[in-house]
Amino acid sequence: MAAQSGSTGQEAHVTFTRVQKTYDGETLIVRDLNLEIRRGEFLTLLGPSGSGKTTCLMMLAGFETPTSGEIRVGGTVINKVPPHRRNIGMVFQNYALFPHMTVAENLRFPLSVRKLPAADIDAKVKRALVMVRLEAFGNRYPQQLSGGQQQRIALARALVFEPELVLMDEPLGALDKQLREHMQIEIKHLHDSLGITFVFVTHDQGEALTMSDRIAVFDRGEIQQIDSAECLYEEPANAFVAGFIGESNTLQGTLLERNGDACAIRLPSGAVVQARAADVGAVGSSAVVSVRPERIVLNGASAGCENRFSAKVKELIYQGDHVRVQLDLGNQSSLMVKAPISQLSHELRPEQPIEVGIPAAHLRALAPTPSA
Amino acid sequence: MTATTLTAPAAAAPPAERTLPLKTRLQRAERRKKLLHLALIAPLAVFLLLTFLWPIGALLKRSVDNPEVVGGLPATAAALAHWNGQGLPPASALAIFVKEMEGARGSTELASAAKRLNTEMTGYRSLIMKTARSLPLPDGSNLQEGLAAIDPRWSETRTWQVMARAGQPYTSYYLLAALDHAVDADGAIVAATEDQAIYLDVLGRTFWMSLVVTLCCLVLGFPLAYLLTSLPTRSSNLLMILVLLPFWTSILVRVASWIVLLQSGGLVNQALQALGLIDEPLQLVFNRLGVYIAMTHILLPFMILPLYSVMKGISPIYLRAAQSLGCPPFQSFWKVYFPQTLPGVFAGSLLVFILSMGYYITPALLGGPQEQMASYFIAFYTNETINWGMAAALSTVLLGATLLLYVVYSRYAGQGRNATKAR
Ligand SMILES: Nc1ncnc2c1ncn2[C@@H]1O[C@H](COP(=O)(O)OP(=O)(O)OP(=O)(O)O)[C@@H](O)[C@H]1O
Ligand SMILES: [Mg+2]
Numbered sequence: 001m002a003a004q005s006g007s008t009g010q011e012a013h014v015t016f017t018r019v020q021k022t023y024d025g026e027t028l029i030v031r032d033l034n035l036e037i038r039r040g041e042f043l044t045l046l047g048p049s050g051s052g053k054t055t056c057l058m059m060l061a062g063f064e065t066p067t068s069g070e071i072r073v074g075g076t077v078i079n080k081v082p083p084h085r086r087n088i089g090m091v092f093q094n095y096a097l098f099p100h101m102t103v104a105e106n107l108r109f110p111l112s113v114r115k116l117p118a119a120d121i122d123a124k125v126k127r128a129l130v131m132v133r134l135e136a137f138g139n140r141y142p143q144q145l146s147g148g149q150q151q152r153i154a155l156a157r158a159l160v161f162e163p164e165l166v167l168m169d170e171p172l173g174a175l176d177k178q179l180r181e182h183m184q185i186e187i188k189h190l191h192d193s194l195g196i197t198f199v200f201v202t203h204d205q206g207e208a209l210t211m212s213d214r215i216a217v218f219d220r221g222e223i224q225q226i227d228s229a230e231c232l233y234e235e236p237a238n239a240f241v242a243g244f245i246g247e248s249n250t251l252q253g254t255l256l257e258r259n260g261d262a263c264a265i266r267l268p269s270g271a272v273v274q275a276r277a278a279d280v281g282a283v284g285s286s287a288v289v290s291v292r293p294e295r296i297v298l299n300g301a302s303a304g305c306e307n308r309f310s311a312k313v314k315e316l317i318y319q320g321d322h323v324r325v326q327l328d329l330g331n332q333s334s335l336m337v338k339a340p341i342s343q344l345s346h347e348l349r350p351e352q353p354i355e356v357g358i359p360a361a362h363l364r365a366l367a368p369t370p371s372a
Numbered sequence: 373m374t375a376t377t378l379t380a381p382a383a384a385a386p387p388a389e390r391t392l393p394l395k396t397r398l399q400r401a402e403r404r405k406k407l408l409h410l411a412l413i414a415p416l417a418v419f420l421l422l423t424f425l426w427p428i429g430a431l432l433k434r435s436v437d438n439p440e441v442v443g444g445l446p447a448t449a450a451a452l453a454h455w456n457g458q459g460l461p462p463a464s465a466l467a468i469f470v471k472e473m474e475g476a477r478g479s480t481e482l483a484s485a486a487k488r489l490n491t492e493m494t495g496y497r498s499l500i501m502k503t504a505r506s507l508p509l510p511d512g513s514n515l516q517e518g519l520a521a522i523d524p525r526w527s528e529t530r531t532w533q534v535m536a537r538a539g540q541p542y543t544s545y546y547l548l549a550a551l552d553h554a555v556d557a558d559g560a561i562v563a564a565t566e567d568q569a570i571y572l573d574v575l576g577r578t579f580w581m582s583l584v585v586t587l588c589c590l591v592l593g594f595p596l597a598y599l600l601t602s603l604p605t606r607s608s609n610l611l612m613i614l615v616l617l618p619f620w621t622s623i624l625v626r627v628a629s630w631i632v633l634l635q636s637g638g639l640v641n642q643a644l645q646a647l648g649l650i651d652e653p654l655q656l657v658f659n660r661l662g663v664y665i666a667m668t669h670i671l672l673p674f675m676i677l678p679l680y681s682v683m684k685g686i687s688p689i690y691l692r693a694a695q696s697l698g699c700p701p702f703q704s705f706w707k708v709y710f711p712q713t714l715p716g717v718f719a720g721s722l723l724v725f726i727l728s729m730g731y732y733i734t735p736a737l738l739g740g741p742q743e744q745m746a747s748y749f750i751a752f753y754t755n756e757t758i759n760w761g762m763a764a765a766l767s768t769v770l771l772g773a774t775l776l777l778y779v780v781y782s783r784y785a786g787q788g789r790n791a792t793k794a795r
Contacts, residue, residue: 084697100711109699
């Protein structure tokens with residue numbers, strides 16, 4: 001069983017091949033999904049609301065059938081296998097703990113359905129309760145537990161029958177921020193210790209960045225990029241990912257010339273910037289350049305940068321460890337800069353002129369998002 | 373609001389006020405609210421008292437009321453109340469009796485007293501009438517001998533015991549009769565003779581028929597309620613209107629149409645014959661089957677509505693969760709969905725059962741003599757023989773049975789609610 005393997009293997013556990021899904025026969029909710037989930041990894045499906053994440057998960061769990069395409073688990077096509085024979089653990093958004101059963105009965109349920117011997121069942125239920133640190137709560141009803149406790153029981157119930165694959169659809173959505181962060185770490189640790197494959201759905205990118213081995217960014221029924229958190233943040237494959245993950249400044253322009261990895265973009269103001277070509281079309285086509293706010297340097301530090309501008313300070317927001325500076329570049333374009341307190345040698349004031357530098361290595365040129 | 377009333381006095385009040393226990397201060401703050409609530413429900417309470425509790429109480433009182441002898445021979449009844457029941461009553465009581473009989477001769481009160489006495493002991497009526505005619509006794513004669521001369525029964529202890537018992541203001545006679553029992557001459561409770569014992573049968577039949585109707589409603593209503601919750605809103609609204617349609621027409625019209633449909637030349641029989649399923653028309657009406665069909669039809673909405681309201685609150689996610697845990701669909705339904713519908717099942721069954729127990733018009737029109745339920749006899753006694761005591765006693769027994777059922781139900785439901793607390 002995968003439980004022993006521990007680390008993320010490269011072997012594919014689940015594959016979606018050319019999967020499409022439509023509910024009404026008119027719009028494709030999932031357009032062309034090709035996804036490989038590795039055995040033992042923690043994969044997060046991240047995307048805006050309505051992008052088809054739940055639909056994908058439901059197809060994998062067996063509650064929705066793909067309109068076309070194939071889903072394989074461990075090499076066998078499971079398109080026609082009913083949900084109760086898939087042996088996939090699932091945590092629902094509102095936990096779906098059975099209200100007429102106690103916590104222990106809830107955990108017992110998947111085991112007694114599998115007709116395990118009673119002694120085995122007791123042992124496993126006990127172990128599962130210990131795993132989520134709720135040993136003392138076996139006799140309570142779900143309504144007598146707090147949200148976080150219910151969440152942990154739902155997790156324990158999805159794991160108690162030792163599935164190889166666990167699906168979670170926004171399991172932390174109903175919790176407050178502090179508890180959510182706590183549970184994120186806890187789920188992550190569980191994943192590390194069990195070594196089974198987790199597929200997690202969220203639209204909270206912080207959550208995705210914290211927990212995942214890899215993140216699949218969804219938009220309009222398609223995977224925009226699937227990569228580790230760091231790659232997604234530092235090297236977004238397209239303008240949607242750049243805008244969706246973290247904060248970024250984007251400027252419109254046209255591609256002037258391209259030389260391998262490097263390219264030059266002309267901005268509407270006439271200025272030409274050097275950037276890294278990530279996902280641009282032919283010379284002459286329109287492009288956007290994108291840069292993270294913390295990669296922009298101000299004043300003296302900008303001396304060595306390839307791209308330098310003169311700008312005016314529009315607004316300052318003090319944030320404790322850093323200052324957010326809103327800059328006016330003229331031409332109705334503006335930049336948002338996150339400057340560490342230590343980098344600001346002297347006080348900035350609104351309306352003050354300032355020198356801005358953007359290192360070419362952190363300025364990515366991308367094709368604009370096709371408008372919907 | 374409450375927070376300010378609670379804390380503000382604590383901050384501004386003099387120290388004495390502040391030392392009051394928190395509980396007292398809470399009570400004071402709540403008192404005004406409670407009074408307001410009382411004032412708001414007062415009109416309803418008065419209305420219920422006048423139109424519901426008081427008439428029902430008055431009716432129930434009639435089941436133990438015993439006004440005839442007390443009304444016809446009040447002084448005698450009072451005198452006999454002090455008699456110990458041994459031998460013959462004292463001469464003073466006999467004198468009161470003789471004097472009262474003379475005065476009451478020919479009055480309707482005396483007639484009804486005599487009729488009442490006759491129910492306890494056959495022949496008492498003629499005894500009273502004969503005695504009243506024969507009075508007064510010759511002057512100066514011994515009362516005891518004089519009465520014995522009119523009729524020897526006056527010298528039997530039993531005759532006087534019966535009058536003493538019937539002369540009490542309250543009696544268990546009707547209630548016992550409604551349960552097929554009676555008090556014999558010695559004052560012991562005995563089972564009624566076979567030809568008089570009909571009410572336990574009727575009660576048993578009432579229970580049994582109500583149970584069958586309840587089960588029919590449950591079996592038919594459960595899938596329909598489930599369908600209602602799982603259909604898209606538009607179609608479920610339409611279906612709901614169809615479910616409620618029976619409420620729009622008078623019950624009499626519906627019963628009459630069932631007769632038209634089910635009679636031997638009716639639509640159902642014709643259709644079955646045309647299809648070649650039967651050769652002879654089936655007897656579908658004026659028997660128990662007809663009563664079951666019509667009562668189930670009429671009471672079905674009372675089952676569906678509570679079921680529907682409970683089922684609507686059960687998320688379909690539970691079924692998915694059960695399946696994801698490895699439980700096949702039908703088992704998931706049975707183990708996870710059905711137990712959650714139990715409050716609705718019980719509420720609906722209780723409602724239908726209680727309504728069936730009181731059903732009158734449907735069995736009266738669609739059933740034969742063997743289908744008449746308790747209400748038929750209540751109506752019979754109120755409308756035809758004007759025997760309020762019997763009618764009230766049967767009502768009391770019916771009410772008692774219903775209340776018992778309700779107590780059992782609320783016990784169970786209470787337990788269930790503790791189990792799935794604050795759903
Ligand atoms: N059963 C259904 N019938 C018809 N349309 C559906 C159904 N379920 C989902 N959709 C549509 O499919 C699209 C994708 O839904 P899905 O639930 O997969 O989104 P999601 O990415 O999970 O969004 P969220 O983050 O809000 O949960 C939505 O536009 C939704 O309206
Ligand atoms: Mg979703």
